[in-house]
Amino acid sequence: MEFKENFPAKAQRRKEKLQRRIRPVFAPLRLCGKIFCLLLLCFASCKREQRQFAQPPSNFKSYDVTMSDLHPGSPGLPQPVPNPSDQRAFDTNEGKRLFTQYNCSGCHFNGGGGIGPPLMDEKWIYGENPENIYSTIIEGRPNGMPSFRQKIPDAQVQQIVAYVRSMSGQLRKDVMPTRNDTMNARRSEQRTEREKPQHSSPPLND
Numbered sequence: 001m002e003f004k005e006n007f008p009a010k011a012q013r014r015k016e017k018l019q020r021r022i023r024p025v026f027a028p029l030r031l032c033g034k035i036f037c038l039l040l041l042c043f044a045s046c047k048r049e050q051r052q053f054a055q056p057p058s059n060f061k062s063y064d065v066t067m068s069d070l071h072p073g074s075p076g077l078p079q080p081v082p083n084p085s086d087q088r089a090f091d092t093n094e095g096k097r098l099f100t101q102y103n104c105s106g107c108h109f110n111g112g113g114g115i116g117p118p119l120m121d122e123k124w125i126y127g128e129n130p131e132n133i134y135s136t137i138i139e140g141r142p143n144g145m146p147s148f149r150q151k152i153p154d155a156q157v158q159q160i161v162a163y164v165r166s167m168s169g170q171l172r173k174d175v176m177p178t179r180n181d182t183m184n185a186r187r188s189e190q191r192t193e194r195e196k197p198q199h200s201s202p203p204l205n206d
Contacts, residue, residue: 080130080131083134083162083165086130086165086175087175089175089176091159092163092175092176092177094156095159095161095163095164095166095177096163098152098159098163099160102160104160107144107145111164119168120167120168120192121168122168122196122197122198123199125199125200128168130165133164134158134161137152137161138157163177166189166192167192168197169192169195170194173190176189177189
């Protein structure tokens, strides 16, 4: 009878003793779990995955765009303006869709060049910076490039600019869009090697 009365108390003491032994083992695991969750939150909030559907007005049009590194005694040149869409994979994929939707392929032939100049190589007639490409789309260029001012929203222009830069390997690999399954004639934008931009002269009038 005495054994039966003391058995629950002994079992409780053994259970508490076992918990005291296990607790130091699981404490580091709990800490590692918390750190892992924090890292997941950090990676989930990286710029690559951002989808900013309402963007502020573009700041590319606030000053004259530079066309060349050669300037006569002018130390105060405007600095390149970063394009926020260059850091977001969603924006470059949207730019690829809009490139086809606005019939840019009708002249540039999916970037390979036709009526308009190619966009896949390292040669840039009007500059490789985002503000140069933005100005080309908004203002147009001689010999065929129309002006899309007030025809395409600024946010979409920035997405197209990001995609145009990705075609020549100017963006990070994890931001560039992948190749269409129906187009196997060239390597995907993600596998395009980055070339050093070269300035070229515009075509002469006929």
